[in-house]
Amino acid sequence: MQNGRTLLSEQELIDGCRRGDRSFQHALYERYCRKMLVVCLRYSKTTAEAEDILQEGFVKVFHALKDFRQESKLETWITRIMVNTALNSQRKKLYLYPMVDVEEMDLPEDEVSISGIHFSQLLEMIQSLPQGCQVVFNLFAIEGYNHKEIGEMLGISEGTSKSQYARARSLLQAKLLKESSYYHKYGEGKV
Amino acid sequence: MEREKFERSWKDAFEKAELNPDDQVWTNIELELERQRGGELKRRLLFYKMLAAASVVFALTVAGVGYFHMTELRQDAQLVLQDKTTTSASDGKDTTLQTPDQPGDTRTEPMARADEKATDRSQKAPNGSAALADASALRRIQSPARERGDTHSRSALSRATAAADDRPRLPGPNDLPSTLDAERLPPLYAADRRFDSALRQIKDYEKESVDPVVAMLARLEQRERDLQTEDGHEERPDSQHEQLWTSVGVAAGSFNTMHASTSNMRMLSASAQNVAAPIVDREAKASGLSYSMGVNVGTRISDRWVLQGGVNYLTQASEYTTDNVVMTSTGYTSRFMAAHSNALVGADERDINQKIVYSAPYTVNNSMRYLSIPMQAGYLLVDKAFGVQVNAGVATDLFLQNTVKADSDQLARSSQPAGEDSPYRAVNLSGLFGTEFSYRFAENYRVSLNPGIRYPFNTIYKSELGIQSTPVTFDIGLRFRYIFH
Numbered sequence: 001m002q003n004g005r006t007l008l009s010e011q012e013l014i015d016g017c018r019r020g021d022r023s024f025q026h027a028l029y030e031r032y033c034r035k036m037l038v039v040c041l042r043y044s045k046t047t048a049e050a051e052d053i054l055q056e057g058f059v060k061v062f063h064a065l066k067d068f069r070q071e072s073k074l075e076t077w078i079t080r081i082m083v084n085t086a087l088n089s090q091r092k093k094l095y096l097y098p099m100v101d102v103e104e105m106d107l108p109e110d111e112v113s114i115s116g117i118h119f120s121q122l123l124e125m126i127q128s129l130p131q132g133c134q135v136v137f138n139l140f141a142i143e144g145y146n147h148k149e150i151g152e153m154l155g156i157s158e159g160t161s162k163s164q165y166a167r168a169r170s171l172l173q174a175k176l177l178k179e180s181s182y183y184h185k186y187g188e189g190k191v
Numbered sequence: 192m193e194r195e196k197f198e199r200s201w202k203d204a205f206e207k208a209e210l211n212p213d214d215q216v217w218t219n220i221e222l223e224l225e226r227q228r229g230g231e232l233k234r235r236l237l238f239y240k241m242l243a244a245a246s247v248v249f250a251l252t253v254a255g256v257g258y259f260h261m262t263e264l265r266q267d268a269q270l271v272l273q274d275k276t277t278t279s280a281s282d283g284k285d286t287t288l289q290t291p292d293q294p295g296d297t298r299t300e301p302m303a304r305a306d307e308k309a310t311d312r313s314q315k316a317p318n319g320s321a322a323l324a325d326a327s328a329l330r331r332i333q334s335p336a337r338e339r340g341d342t343h344s345r346s347a348l349s350r351a352t353a354a355a356d357d358r359p360r361l362p363g364p365n366d367l368p369s370t371l372d373a374e375r376l377p378p379l380y381a382a383d384r385r386f387d388s389a390l391r392q393i394k395d396y397e398k399e400s401v402d403p404v405v406a407m408l409a410r411l412e413q414r415e416r417d418l419q420t421e422d423g424h425e426e427r428p429d430s431q432h433e434q435l436w437t438s439v440g441v442a443a444g445s446f447n448t449m450h451a452s453t454s455n456m457r458m459l460s461a462s463a464q465n466v467a468a469p470i471v472d473r474e475a476k477a478s479g480l481s482y483s484m485g486v487n488v489g490t491r492i493s494d495r496w497v498l499q500g501g502v503n504y505l506t507q508a509s510e511y512t513t514d515n516v517v518m519t520s521t522g523y524t525s526r527f528m529a530a531h532s533n534a535l536v537g538a539d540e541r542d543i544n545q546k547i548v549y550s551a552p553y554t555v556n557n558s559m560r561y562l563s564i565p566m567q568a569g570y571l572l573v574d575k576a577f578g579v580q581v582n583a584g585v586a587t588d589l590f591l592q593n594t595v596k597a598d599s600d601q602l603a604r605s606s607q608p609a610g611e612d613s614p615y616r617a618v619n620l621s622g623l624f625g626t627e628f629s630y631r632f633a634e635n636y637r638v639s640l641n642p643g644i645r646y647p648f649n650t651i652y653k654s655e656l657g658i659q660s661t662p663v664t665f666d667i668g669l670r671f672r673y674i675f676h
Contacts, residue, residue, distance in 0.1 A: 020228075022221070029217055034209035041210065051212055055219050062224060114200050119208040122201070141198040142205060169197070 010074050017065050025062055032075060033058070036082050038119070042126055042138050043086035057085040083143060087153065090135055112176040125175045133168035140165050218514065221552045225512040236445050236478065240665050247626050247642050254572045254579040268418040433637075435490050435675045438501075442641065443482045444666025446507055451476040452659040467543055470515055470530045474557060475652070475660040479509030481645075483563065487670070497569040497580070505561040505588065507662065514552045516602060518545070529555040529597035532614040533607040536656070554598040559615065559651075560591040565623055578637070580627040586645065588619040614652050621647045635676070641668035 008016070008027060016024025036057065040050035060081050068077060114122060126134055135154065139145045140161070145153070147161040154161070453472045485503030492498050515530040527548070528534060534546060567584030593615065596604040609617045625643025632638060645664040652658040 022224075025224070026217065026221075029220065033212050033216070037210045037212045038205060038208040042205070051216050054212055055216050055223070058216075058220050059223050059227075062220075063227075114204055117204070119204050120210075122204050123208075141201045144202070 014065060014068065014070070014074065017062060028061075029058055032078055035075070036078060038123070039079055039082045040086055041123055042142065043083070043090060043135065045127055049089075053082065053086045053089055056089075057082040060085060083139075087135070090131065091154075112173055112180050114176060117176075117179065121179070125172055125179075128175070129168050129171055132164050133171065136161050136164040137168035137172070141169075218552060222512065222514065225552060225554075229512070236447065240445070240447075243642055243665065243667070250579065250626065250628065251572075251581070258572050264418060267414075432676065433491060433674050436488070436637070436672045437675075438487045438489070438639075438670045438672040439485070440487065440641070440668050440670030441482070441484045442503075442643075442666045442668030443480070444664060445478065446481045446509075446645075446662040446664040447478045448476050448660050448662045450659060450661050453657075467532075467535050467547065470513055470547070471532045471535070471658060473511040473513055474509075474532055474555075475658050477509035477511040477557065478662075479507060479557075481505070481507045481664045481666055483666070483668075485563070487565075489569075489672075495571045495574070497571065498567075499569055499582065499584075500564070500566045503563040503565065503586075505563045506558060507561070507664070508556060508558040509662075510554055510556050512552050512554055514550055516548050516550045516597075518548050526603055527601065528603050528605050529553075529595050531555065531557060531595040531605070532652075532656075532658070533593070533595060533605060533612075536612055536614045553602075555595060556598070557593060557595050559593040561619075562589040562591055563587070563621075564589070567623055567625075569627065576631045578627070578629040578631070578639075580629065582623065582625045582627060582641075582643070584623050586621045586623050588621055588647075590615050590617050590619065590651075614656055614658070616649070616651060616653055619647050619649065619651055621645050629672070631674075635674045637672040637674060639668075639670045639672065641670060642666075643668065 008024075013024055013028045013031070017028055033054065037050060037054055040053040040057070041047065044050040044053060057078075061078055064081065068074075126137065129137060136150055139150045139153070140147065147158045147165070150156075150161040151158045156164075451472075453468050453475055483503045483505040485501050487499055487501030487503075489497055489499035513530045517528045517530050517534040519526045519528065519534070530547070535543060563586045565584060565586040567582045569580045569582040571578060571580050573579040590609045590613070592606050592608040593613070594604060594606045596602075607613050609615065623643060623645055625641050627639050627641045629637050629639035643666060645666070647661045650659045650661055652660055
């Protein structure tokens with residue numbers, strides 16, 4: 001049954017979920033849960049936190065599917081819901097530790113490439129960033145929002161978003177540099 | 192450019208990234224969806240309950256107002272009839288205000304009587320005593336005036352009229368049109384030809400502007416005629432002959448457990464309770480549907496009071512979601528059943544820990560069956576072909592058995608009759624309150640709708656288990672009544 005469900009088209013999945021059919025809901029979850037967990041992990045500090053966001057996000061997806069106008073791909077729409085759910089869960093923390101303009105760190109002269117580094121390591125690097133930097137970096141670099149939009153989403157100024165991003169980028173480059181030197185020193189075994 | 196490359200490389204790195212979440216995430220999602228669906232169902236049920244309750248309140252209000260109005264009219268009619276009886280013998284020559292289509296003298300005396308009643312009511316006004324004296328004077332004057340037909344009576348009548356004019360309820364001279372043309376009068380005054388004729392005679396009699404007392408008398412006369420008409424239809428209703436009846440009926444509704452608690456659960460040790468409590472908690476708090484069928488008998492014990500009793504077969508089916516199953520092993524075979532307190536009563540701690548097995552969430556249907564013996568007193572608010580009755584009483588509910596089944600075919604259905612192994616009380620007492628709207632559609636038959644509430648006085652679980660659950664049932668019944676003559 002589950003294998004059969006995985007062959008369903010996106011439209012069939014949507015229709016089945018709109019009817020409230022639990023097996024279709026499970027099939028939709030099975031199709032997207034792995035990708036969405038990575039999205040949630042990018043905005044979280046721990047796996048448990050990410051799974052909470054994933055759970056809440058999918059409940060929202062099943063409720064909101066009846067209003068899905070199908071103007072975008074289903075995956076894009078689900079990702080947006082996950083990001084919004086993650087932002088909601090982060091807002092309390094952001095409220096407690098509000099983002100402020102930070103001084104830009106000196107960037108390394110050469111950009112360090114991330115090619116060849118497994119995404120799980122990159123994920124760890126993102127999770128190690130300060131809360132504000134982590135959110136802004138995700139929204140700007142990976143989701144593709146501009147600083148004005150990020151400012152509106154998080155209730156901060158465009159300048160704050162820019163400075164938070166610059167700091168995030170500097171921190172990541174420093175980590176990458178460290179990782180790179182480690183890589184050169186000990187070879188591929190680390191990776 | 193370099194910066195864009197940096198961002199794109201991060202985006203690409205996560206493009207195909209996937210990680211497996213814990214299986215528990217889907218279980219939690221499913222439970223949350225079930226919980227929300229249950230909440231939505233509850234809200235919908237609550238809406239229908241509120242709607243039904245509002246309907247009952249509205250019907251009771253209408254019935255109450257109607258009953259009050261009819262009682263007052265009946266009293267008025269009785270007074271008028273008494274007055275007719277006492278005056279008809281002595282007052283046989285009056286023709287002054289006689290209308291062409293109404294022979295005899297029954298016209299002005301009832302008017303006077305009704306006027307007296309109006310005066311009685313006006314006693315509550317500050318100048319009521321004066322008004323009463325005026326009304327008596329008016330009545331004394333009117334009778335001789337009719338007998339003599341002389342001109343003195345007119346001045347006497349005018350004097351009484353002027354005195355009676357002080358009463359607050361009487362209409363002033365400006366309350367009536369300046370002319371008595373029936374076509375211009377409001378419908379109350381120009382209702383029929385008899386009344387027009389009476390007005391014409393009054394006009395001829397007074398020749399002057401319309402006196403408010405005359406207008407009032409005319410209005411009272413109209414009312415008297417209405418009462419007489421009503422009396423014709425209202426010979427003591429047939430419903431008075433309904434002394435004994437029997438009925439068959441069905442009822443359907445829903446029940447909601449308002450007060451449910453498992454915090455004092457004493458059936459198990461503390462550690463086993465941690466395993467069993469969530470199962471019992473969901474079961475005890477579950478809501479569902481209620482339906483019953485049965486026969487009843489009723490008798491009238493006084494003019495307005497009735498007594499009703501009977502026997503009903505009552506089923507209360509509830510649904511709840513659980514993520515446990517109960518496993519029972521016999522030799523080398525294991526049997527899995529839906530999780531329910533039936534399997535937990537009498538089990539020791541080791542049994543519990545072995546019996547309860549975690550599973551994917553599924554829905555359990557628990558169907559409880561009772562033999563209910565209701566006894567109710569009813570008060571007839573409206574006792575006519577259309578009847579309204581308020582009932583209250585108690586029901587003795589004898590628990591028969593409950594059947595537990597899951598929506599999965601893999602789990603066995605189980606039934607538990609009343610007794611030591613059942614978690615439910617064998618006998619329950621429930622309070623009943625309801626309304627009955629009935630209609631008599633044939634000599635021996637009456638059909639009725641009965642919205643009602645049933646509330647158990649105690650928890651439906653055995654007291655030694657420490658589980659509180661008192662489901663309140665709201666149902667609507669349809670009954671066919673056969674009336675014995």
